[in-house]
């Protein structure tokens with residue numbers, strides 16, 4: 001009985017923390033197609049101009065960091081800053097999750 005209770009408590013904790021850091025792939029994909037694809041291209045892999053970076057396959061942490069920096073004003077760009085400013089923390093996580101799961105550049109040695 002006691003073991004069951006402890007197991008249930010652990011499970012509840014695990015579920016709660018998973019929700020706190022939930023990353024919604026489908027929500028990220030939808031937003032990416034609606035907003036980001038206009039400049040970064042489909043899946044973040046076909047940038048419209050040479051000065052627009054590819055996002056596909058970039059590290060999750062890097063994408064979150066970059067988007068938060070644009071949002072806070074630490075990093076500024078006339079094209080990108082207005083795109084990041086309206087994003088919520090959840091939207092940033094979802095977008096970063098989505099782009100990090102796309103195929104990126106492959107380095108051959």
Ligand code: HEC
Pocket residue numbers: 031032035036037038039040051052053054055063066067076077079080083084095
């Ligand atoms: C109007 C065109 C445009 C749109 C729309 C746009 N971006 Fe960007 N994005 C840019 C440009 C240009 C840069 C490069 C800016 C710079 O040099 O700082 C950039 C840079 C970035 C970077 C930094 C990448 C790096 O390698 O440092 C991230 C992350 C990013 N965009 C994510 C997004 C996301 C997510 C969306 C959709 C919510 C989006 N962008 C929509 C034009 C755009």
